[in-house]
Amino acid sequence: MTAGNIGGLLRECAGLLAEGGNDNPRFEAEQLLMKICGVTRNDMLMFPELPVTEEQLSAAERLTRRRLSGEPLQYILGEWEFYGLPFYVGEGVLIPRQDTETIAELAVEFARAHRRPGFLAADLCAGSGCIGITLAKLAGVSVRLLELSEQALGYLRRNILLNGVERLCEAVPADVLSQETADSLPPLDLIVTNPPYLTAEDMGRLQTEVGFEPETALYGGADGLDYYRRMIPLWGARLDPGGLLAAEIGMGQENDVMRIFEESGIIPQYKKDMCGIIRVIFGIKNGG
DSSP states (O other), X not given: OOOSBHHHHHHXXXXXXXXXXXXXXXXXXXXXXXXXXXXXXXXXHHOTTOBOOHHHHHHHHHHHHHHHTTOOHHHHHSEEEETTEEEEOOTTSOOOOGGXXXXXXXXXXXXXXXXXXXXXXXXXXXXXXXXXXXXXXXXXXXXXXXXXXXXXXXXXXXXXXXXXXXXXXXXXXXXXTOHHHHHHSOOEEEEEEOOOOBOHHHHTTOOTTGGGSOGGGTBOOTTSOHHHHHHHHHHHTTEEEXXXXXXXXXXXXXXXXXXXXXXXXOOEEEEEOTTSOEEEEEEEOTTO
């Protein structure tokens, strides 16, 4: 790259990304240069003649090449926004996605409406912690965030500190499909989970970017339902009467997951995402 100012560098980065087939080259080039040059988007638009250093040119070329290789933009940036909050992300942790804001919104609304002294929530397969941390931050309730992966736990702990919810959130290294884990927690008022739910067929046609994310956070067995079959009866039993269990699902899985809820004695409902796709199955335990 040879540009001498931020405007020229932006054009070069966006051009390379476009040539490589990137669907949103201008936006992604802006994101990369904001990280490299410490500028805002407005700075780039209003002051295109801002000079860039050789070091910044080199970094721009390096990060652009990483993106062209298929590495997710979020991993390259090292941080991504979810529900208006910042989260560290990188290799070994699932990237927070807008789809998942659907379950976060549901959880926050429920917690705000039912908050009381001693209210306790659990985020199963917490990953980066985006759901549970958002819940704690916006609803002010205590959350146990359970995660098995050591790599993901590192991000989870950093994100708790990043968002200032260390008094409300506890990162718990645990296998959420273990009876011992379920028994180790007191009765819960709210359980949320974004589990692995991709099918074998889904895994065979992943986009290059998604292939960088941990398989254990994606693959839900041949039909994508392995986790739900074990989680729903196990953790439904840990809910207090009147408590809510909510699970994100893949497109088209609603009938199967709702049936599992029903078999576990929880009457299911659903919530659609911004695209009109049924994204969350949830139910309230009888007796509340």
